[in-house]
Amino acid sequence: MAPRRARRSRRTAALLLCYAIIGLFVVFFLFPPYWMALTSFKTNQEIESLEGIPFVIQKGATLKHYQDLFTKTDFLIYFKNSVLVTVPVVLISMVISVLAAYALSRLGFAGASFIGTAVFLVYLVPDSLLFIPLFKIIGALGLLNSKWSLVLVYPSLIVPFATWLLIGYFASIPRELDEAALVDGANHLQMLVQIFLPVAVPGLIAATIFAFTVSWSGFLYPLAFTFSSDQQVLTTGTVTSLIKGDVYHWGGLMAGAILACLPPVLLYVFLMDYYISGLTAGSTKA
Amino acid sequence: MSPNSTAVDAAATARVRPARSLRLRLHSRSAIAVLMCLPLLILIAGLVAYPFFYSIYLSMLNKRETAFVGLANFAYLTTRETFWMVVRMSFLFTFLAVLWKAVLGFTLAVVINTLPQRGQRVWRGISLVPWVMPLALSSLGWWWIYEPTHSALNWILVVVGLSPKPWLSDPVWAKFSVILVNIWYGTPFFMITYLAGLKSIPVELYESSAIDGASAPQRLRYITLPMLKNIIAVTVLFSTIVTLATFDIIRVLTRGGPRQTTHVFGTYAFELGIATGDVPLGAAVSLFMFPILAVSAFFILRGIRQSTA
Numbered sequence: 001m002a003p004r005r006a007r008r009s010r011r012t013a014a015l016l017l018c019y020a021i022i023g024l025f026v027v028f029f030l031f032p033p034y035w036m037a038l039t040s041f042k043t044n045q046e047i048e049s050l051e052g053i054p055f056v057i058q059k060g061a062t063l064k065h066y067q068d069l070f071t072k073t074d075f076l077i078y079f080k081n082s083v084l085v086t087v088p089v090v091l092i093s094m095v096i097s098v099l100a101a102y103a104l105s106r107l108g109f110a111g112a113s114f115i116g117t118a119v120f121l122v123y124l125v126p127d128s129l130l131f132i133p134l135f136k137i138i139g140a141l142g143l144l145n146s147k148w149s150l151v152l153v154y155p156s157l158i159v160p161f162a163t164w165l166l167i168g169y170f171a172s173i174p175r176e177l178d179e180a181a182l183v184d185g186a187n188h189l190q191m192l193v194q195i196f197l198p199v200a201v202p203g204l205i206a207a208t209i210f211a212f213t214v215s216w217s218g219f220l221y222p223l224a225f226t227f228s229s230d231q232q233v234l235t236t237g238t239v240t241s242l243i244k245g246d247v248y249h250w251g252g253l254m255a256g257a258i259l260a261c262l263p264p265v266l267l268y269v270f271l272m273d274y275y276i277s278g279l280t281a282g283s284t285k286a
Numbered sequence: 287m288s289p290n291s292t293a294v295d296a297a298a299t300a301r302v303r304p305a306r307s308l309r310l311r312l313h314s315r316s317a318i319a320v321l322m323c324l325p326l327l328i329l330i331a332g333l334v335a336y337p338f339f340y341s342i343y344l345s346m347l348n349k350r351e352t353a354f355v356g357l358a359n360f361a362y363l364t365t366r367e368t369f370w371m372v373v374r375m376s377f378l379f380t381f382l383a384v385l386w387k388a389v390l391g392f393t394l395a396v397v398i399n400t401l402p403q404r405g406q407r408v409w410r411g412i413s414l415v416p417w418v419m420p421l422a423l424s425s426l427g428w429w430w431i432y433e434p435t436h437s438a439l440n441w442i443l444v445v446v447g448l449s450p451k452p453w454l455s456d457p458v459w460a461k462f463s464v465i466l467v468n469i470w471y472g473t474p475f476f477m478i479t480y481l482a483g484l485k486s487i488p489v490e491l492y493e494s495s496a497i498d499g500a501s502a503p504q505r506l507r508y509i510t511l512p513m514l515k516n517i518i519a520v521t522v523l524f525s526t527i528v529t530l531a532t533f534d535i536i537r538v539l540t541r542g543g544p545r546q547t548t549h550v551f552g553t554y555a556f557e558l559g560i561a562t563g564d565v566p567l568g569a570a571v572s573l574f575m576f577p578i579l580a581v582s583a584f585f586i587l588r589g590i591r592q593s594t595a
Contacts, residue, residue, distance in 0.1 A: 254430060
């Protein structure tokens with residue numbers, strides 16, 4: 001009896017230790033968003049005041065920073081620009097990725113595995129390696145200081161990974177399906193649209209989430225390629241234009257940052273499993 | 287993709303179609319495949335391959351881009367103390383950040399994996415929040431956290447009796463601060479891949495080791511780590527690339543300051559190439575990242591090939 005009880009109390013101790021560690025991690029992970037949200041609801045006097053505990057709102061919450069954001073700044077323009085960039089980027093990226101992934105995973109042809117490897121290598125190319133030549137190219141195309149330049153360049157950050165992700169999903173669809181369709185005389189496009197896509201919906205969702213997140217969060221490219229307020233997207237607009245002079249409007253700044261974070265965070269909250277399956281595909285599936 | 291399945295497809299088709307049509311079909315099949323890959327290939331050629339070679343060309347021009355100067359820009363950079371500061375900071379940043387992300391991510395994954403099954407989903411979900419927030423915006427939040435007089439960190443330090451710190455205005459603290467934000471942002475990614483790896487280890491291994499009387503550290507040393515070796519390596523290499531290419535955190539928090547001490551390749555290239563308009567020199571700085579990226583990419587590819595073979 002004694003050893004079993006000892007084992008059980010050891011198990012309890014281990015669990016308590018685990019909860020203590022995870023508690024520390026949760027504080028570390030969630031403090032920044034908490035602090036940002038908290039600040040956005042505080043009055044300016046309270047933000048500046050050094051009295052009391054700063055981790056709660058003591059003198060009443062206010063929505064003034066959010067009101068000002070909509071009425072006194074270009075925040076809504078940034079938001080609109082982010083949407084106008086992200087929607088076509090997601091659509092274009094998904095069409096290119098689906099076509100390529102179907103061809104690479106199903107239509108065995110000379111060079112398929114070479115292209116597959118190339119796609120993976122291109123996925124590893126970071127944006128900070130190529131933004132300078134792209135800056136010149138966009139200049140030559142007359143797209144400098146235009147948000148549409150982002151529609152042109154963002155797919156290059158998305159398509160390689162999305163294609164790679166979809167190849168994995170398509171490969172898991174049994175081949176009997178396409179054989180049956182081919183026997184029935186369907187062409188490849190019909191087969192892709194009518195048989196593949198419905199079965200691959202989880203993969204499509206994961207790839208779409210990835211495309212949305214990359215486009216929405218992009219910072220280096222919009223910072224390099226756009227500069228006037230009417231062309232800026234949420235990330236660059238919030239970081240560069242909401243900061244005015246030396247007086248930092250922390251409340252307004254945090255309200256802007258929180259609102260701009262909201263779409264990807266909400267997407268994550270509602271589609272967590274797809275999000276994670278896309279994320280882990282990067283290293284565990286190949 | 288394999289010749290095997292092509293043969294099966296062909297056999298299935300042959301049963302219902304005459305031979306000539308079959309050959310036509312196979313021929314058109316690879317034509318269709320190339321056609322479907324075409325947008326992807328154009329994208330890679332136009333937005334990755336061409337810019338890469340163009341970048342090499344640009345890096346060999348003079349500042350006004352009127353004359354070819356060979357490797358003069360690279361030679362010039364190696365004579366600048368600032369450039370070596372950038373190199374040292376890039377390596378320090380990458381090494382410390384990746385190391386801590388790997389250690390903390392592994393710890394967190396093991397901890398979550400130990401908890402009761404039904405709670406795991408929630409803890410995993412919460413832990414991923416830093417990764418989900420757009421980095422430029424969460425960096426803005428950190429910028430406010432690091433604010434020296436009215437914000438959170440120094441308030442805590444003063445309450446526990448320590449002196450407030452100049453988080454972003456002192457070279458050493460500024461390095462610490464930007465690395466901390468990268469650890470905050472990237473640990474969830476390590477956690478999620480390691481957790482997926484832990485889940486793939488057969489439970490029987492642990493059960494039989496428990497019968498043999500193996501202790502927890504022994505199980506970690508002789509089962510978990512060897513089983514995860516490949517995933518750990520691939521994740522570390524992948525993160526090395528992404529971390530070396532850091533831009534958002536440093537641009538938002540310090541802009542490379544104080545006195546250029548926190549610049550990494552990406553932010554320094556931006557400063558030179560876009561902000562001050564010396565495109566060739568900026569391109570040259572960016573290209574210094576390439577050898578490290580290439581080596582990491584090579585080993586990632588090898589690691590992935592091994593795990594699928």
